[in-house]
Amino acid sequence: MQTPLLTDLYQLTMGQAYWHHNRHNQEAVFHLFFRRAPFGESAAIVAGIEPAVEFLTNLKFEEKDLAYLATLRGNNDEPLFAPEYLEALRNLDWRLTVKALPEGSLALANMPVLQVRGPILQCQLVETALLNIINFQTLIATQAARICEAAEGDTVLEFGLRRAQGPDGGVSASRAAYLGGCHATSNVLAGQLFGIPVKGTHAHSWVMSFRDESEAFQAYAEAMPNNTTLLVDTFDTIEGVKKAIVVARELRKTGHQFAGIRLDSGELGPLSIAARALLDAAGFPDARIVASNDLDVETISELKRAGAKIDTWGVGTKLVTAYEQPALGGVFKLGAIQEEETWRYAIKLSEDPIKVSNPGCLNATRQGRKVTLFNELEETHEDTLLEKILLHGRRVAKPLPLEKIRKRALASWADYRQNPLTLERSPRLEQTRAELMAPHLKPQPTLALTP
16 A cells, blocks of 8 residues: 555644744654563564665655545544645655665564664655554564474474455465465465565365265366365265275376365374375375464474374464464654754653663664664664664665575574574663653652661
């Protein structure tokens, strides 16, 4: 959705207030980050950067957008937005400068994933969409990495489109799941859009449309001899495996390879062991056993520990909905704002320490396992982690193929498991933060000493 209306209303109402007070072009710096890593981890795989860049480089208020905004009413039943403000939106020259962590790299809690700098009105207008894109894809990519880790190198297929949160959620989830380590998707549109390998054979309805299971298997093999993985649990699973073996022998006679079977219900561990024994005894040791049925990290781990003979894992609902934790708590906070050519640092305070933000124009550097946040307005470092991707609204970094981003994600996650990272603030940033917090700290009561 390439429209600036992909936002919350309060971004536009704040926008009119900035415009009304002639502050809409005031330079500001915002940071997108999350306060806690998902799923009990200490880091997450950054995903959604390229879709975010695409969104930012194609923004324009169309006439239909402005016409809609003109219909909105305030609580006095008068137009909510001034015509002059809507005219300013029509002529908006988008000139944001954005730095980002490389997609597929790791982010820690309170570490900026994005640094967004530019006119404060423009920063506010893109906040919601950026959070929507990056929160979700980072969440799914991280869950995919955990699921693939549980599968211990086995093939993992993402089968979640039908259970995803709408078509846009399904496509985004497929991209993020592949980035995070899944090997293929059932989502044909995602395959077309992103070059992801697509996989799939047939459903229970195919078998049920025939009077006989053997007939269904034979008919499918005749129609799709180069894609014959048979779903064997429509009726009796073990009998289904035996009937699939008959079809496999016929395929072999015609020069085709039988791909395998799929289990979608029942006790997957014992059934896979029994199926493997039957397939091996029949001379099909290379036939794969695909398992599905609401799989997640815990279920896959348990099946692996129990010795299940499963080669390929089809994971759907629990992956694309991030069932364990359905949202990443990403936020977008102001770090600095320019006032008469000087920068004023901004900080969000809270009685909850985790909600206290970091001020300045933040970047990060890494030495070994230590990541250090610093304020670019006061400090310089080589080899910073956030890289410039947009300069005054124009792309300055070439997009990477998804396959390369996926390789980076796989390497980043493996490195994270071996050598977890820690995050700290530079001494100068720590001092700035303390100075901003000091006026708001409540004095500690003193206790009178009794003689």
